[in-house]
Amino acid sequence: MRSLALAASPITPLNPDEPFVAEYRLLWCSLPKHPAVAAGHSVESHGKDASSQFMSSKDRSWLFVYERLPKATKSRASYSKADAEVFAQRLAELFIAPDTKLRDVFSSRYTAGMANVEEGMLKHWSWDRIVLVGDAVHKLTPNSGQGYNSGLQDIVVLVNELHKALSSSDGGCLSQDTLAAVFSRYQTLRFKITTDDCKNSNTIIRMSCWQNWIFWLMDRFILPYLPIIVTLRVNTGIAGTIKNAYVVDFVDGDEPFEGKVPWTHRMPRPSQKREFG
Numbered sequence: 001m002r003s004l005a006l007a008a009s010p011i012t013p014l015n016p017d018e019p020f021v022a023e024y025r026l027l028w029c030s031l032p033k034h035p036a037v038a039a040g041h042s043v044e045s046h047g048k049d050a051s052s053q054f055m056s057s058k059d060r061s062w063l064f065v066y067e068r069l070p071k072a073t074k075s076r077a078s079y080s081k082a083d084a085e086v087f088a089q090r091l092a093e094l095f096i097a098p099d100t101k102l103r104d105v106f107s108s109r110y111t112a113g114m115a116n117v118e119e120g121m122l123k124h125w126s127w128d129r130i131v132l133v134g135d136a137v138h139k140l141t142p143n144s145g146q147g148y149n150s151g152l153q154d155i156v157v158l159v160n161e162l163h164k165a166l167s168s169s170d171g172g173c174l175s176q177d178t179l180a181a182v183f184s185r186y187q188t189l190r191f192k193i194t195t196d197d198c199k200n201s202n203t204i205i206r207m208s209c210w211q212n213w214i215f216w217l218m219d220r221f222i223l224p225y226l227p228i229i230v231t232l233r234v235n236t237g238i239a240g241t242i243k244n245a246y247v248v249d250f251v252d253g254d255e256p257f258e259g260k261v262p263w264t265h266r267m268p269r270p271s272q273k274r275e276f277g
């Protein structure tokens with residue numbers, strides 16, 4: 001998109017060539033379910049410049065190990081399987097769960113990979129008839145597990161807006177002006193939410209790696225001794241955000257799950273379905 005915009009006009013407002021910054025790198029692996037973490041549970045270890053997340057399902061476990069880079073970088077990095085092995089050997093003694101070190105987990109891996117954890121968000125989400133969604137627009141750290149979901153929400157909002165525009169068109173190809181308005185509404189609806197998602201996940205990685213003394217104090221002493229803060233954060237902050245997830249507003253369905261926190265946008269019942277033009 002950037003190359004095309006630049007070729008079309010040198011004065012087009014552009015995103016930077018390397019828009020994302022990485023301050024951490026990440027080793028991940030999947031393995032047969034490890035006994036250190038019960039199915040449906042996760043264990044985290046936090047420390048100076050490194051942290052881990054270890055979680056299990058009924059038959060599989062996943063490990064994420066984060067490490068602060070010596071210097072923040074905008075350059076893309078590519079790590080080989082050998083790089084991942086060297087990293088795992090260097091941090092072999094890292095505490096992962098009670099009686100479990102990194103070396104115990106990594107040795108039983110199915111697959112493993114390593115990447116820099118890119119962070120950031122683009123200013124321009126579309127140009128001409130091109131529009132971006134997901135990681136192409138915003139990079140969240142994996143800590144809060146919201147990256148995929150955030151990209152999916154982009155698609156839902158974009159598809160709803162496109163559907164609205166098509167419903168009120170005469171059936172032909174949407175004009176450039178109409179598309180520009182659709183893309184602008186899509187970006188407006190998603191911008192604030194995505195900005196908050198980025199801030200949240202970026203804070204979590206820094207807190208878990210004790211990036212400064214305030215995060216260390218919060219993570220090491222305040223949150224463990226005042227679990228009410230975590231409970232409030234989950235019940236109001238996180239739930240308050242997730243309940244606002246958009247649904248495809250022209251496909252009807254019955255909500256299969258009713259939780260303690262009701263959805264703001266419910267799936268339309270057949271009678272509420274908007275007719276496609």
Ligand SMILES: Cc1cc2nc3c(=O)[nH]c(=O)nc-3n(C[C@H](O)[C@H](O)[C@H](O)COP(=O)(O)OP(=O)(O)OC[C@H]3O[C@@H](n4cnc5c(N)ncnc54)[C@H](O)[C@@H]3O)c2cc1C
Pocket residue numbers: 026028115133134135136142144145146147148149150151
């Ligand atoms: C270790 C790890 C754990 C994660 N855990 C979670 C989690 O628990 N929950 C969660 O919500 N998110 C998680 N995420 C984030 C999530 O994986 C991403 O946010 C999501 O995959 C982004 O989807 P996407 O389609 O935007 O981009 P991608 O998944 O990157 O898909 C882009 C695709 O485009 C292809 N492509 C690239 N260039 C070209 C080209 N020129 N031509 C054709 N094809 C091209 C790529 O090969 C790729 O298949 C995690 C990420 C990582 C790295």
